[in-house]
Amino acid sequence: MTTYTPPPSRVDDADAMPAVGPPRRDAERSPSRWLYVVLTLGVIVMALPFIWMLLSSVKPESEVRSIPPTWLPETFTLENYGELFDRLNFPTYFLNSTIVAVVVTLGNLLFGSMLGYALAKLEFRGRRLVFVIVLGTLMVPGMVTFVPLFVLVSNMGLTNTFPGLILPYLVAPLGVFLMRQYFVGLPDELIQAARVDGAGELRIFWSVMLPLAGPALATLGILTFLTSWNNFLWPLVVAQTEDKYTLPVALALYSVGQNATQYGLLLAGAVVVVVPVIVLFLAVQRYFVQGIAMTGIK
């Protein structure tokens, strides 16, 4: 590309260069302001629905529907939350969502790391076949297994039970994939040293290797917890009475039922569903971003 380059774009280029090496001009140190303006506008578009949801959930119903809409609440009230937790059964739904998500996450952590370790570090016949079968199912759309799963769970008598909500999600290929990738990267010498010291194979896995897999376990744990917490279709068909509803199911049913016109209430419900995962995400986002990059690139 030795052709003519117009001078103005050269200036832009210099502006866009990150601050590496000795600065040649002041303008080179920071990217152009326009980039920050555009990125900020983008972030506003992305976050505005959430900010608006939070602000509206503490407005009285009349203000939520006022025309023109208010931005900041003129009257601050927690009545929407009070109603969610007193009149509606949101504490139960919250508990149900938590139970399902925690058990599903623990199952994936335990079983995923067990198989992941075996695939990464142990010799056995059929190893490659197991790996191929597990990963091969990644392409299968959820709808393919949906109907037979429902038939299976019905015949096991597990509709409207916690096991019915949990069992189909207790293991997933993602866990095996993530844990295997991580264990492959750990040195074999650790295992050999432990064998020399007389540790059994199971003990090597449990007491030597698993404690070293913290970052991968954290990534897998967060990804699984979020997916389970937000899962919608399966709990919608399996949970049939109110005492088994998870949060998304309850919120979806309320938003088409007799409360459908109480926007303040529904928005407060949305806050209850969304805020725990946002807090969790903020607390551990380092692992999360790592996880996306790991599952994406490797």
Next chain:
Amino acid sequence: MATATRAPAGRPTPAGGTPGGRRRRSLLQRRQARTAWLLALPFLLLFAAFTVGPVFASLFMSFTDMRSTDVRTPFAVDLAGFDNYTALFQDELFRKVAVNTAIFVVVGVPLTMVLALAAAVGLNRITRLKAFFRLGYYLPVVTSIVAVAVVWRFLLQPDTGPINQLLSVAGIDGPDWLGDPSLALPSLIVMATWRNLGTLMVIFLAGLQTVPRELLEAAEVDGAGRWQRFRHVTLPLLRPVLLFGAVITGVGYLQVFEEPFVMTNGGPLNATRSVSYYIYDQFSFGNYGYAAAASYVLFVAIVVMTVLQFRLLRPKA
């Protein structure tokens, strides 16, 4: 591999007595294999019961006339050959939902990719507030679609919704976004883009960070402008990442279900009903065999699309 230094992988150990060293090795190998299966067993049992089994059961069901009344006797159903499949392709509604889904993919995938790439390139340039911006763009990904739908349905309301209120300030008479058959699907595509671009942005950002700085600097020394460097240096190096992004977004959008389910109930006039939604409907009507056939058609569509994407985007040798 733990023993690969001494024993080649997968070779069966010779039976019978062998000198000390080799006997120890075979003992270790046997112990390893036993441990491996012990560790693999819980996963494999659950996986066989709740994933692999249903995949094949679904294929079998798609060739039967199974209905919800046969739930207790799933193996006593009658074989129906390809009846479900022929009925499916003759159903006008199925053709409609297939077209809707195709539009969702053909419009949604490029839109999501371009915006995610733009955001990633932007974020890759800046030094300050990078974590903040990344977080902001990623936020919609981690949130529940049901909660998001509650918010968006209100924002998009024709008369009282904040978006149309804002438009009316600018003198524009905002349309009924979700109620107009020609606007409902585009509105959902935009919403899906908003919700999914964070995932691709993080993946693209990781890819951009692997582009060697020296290459870009060399191109600059040769006089390549910013666009030329992006077009001829960055983009070719990003190809595998772009391919991956196109595949996961395409696979996701082909299965679109939750957005229309919680936003429009598939309406108006089936304008937003997708293939997955159609399968769910058939399941609710009790047509299990028919629903399974439709799900396998979707499966084949996913495989075909992925193969096409690999053909189009594969890095050239």
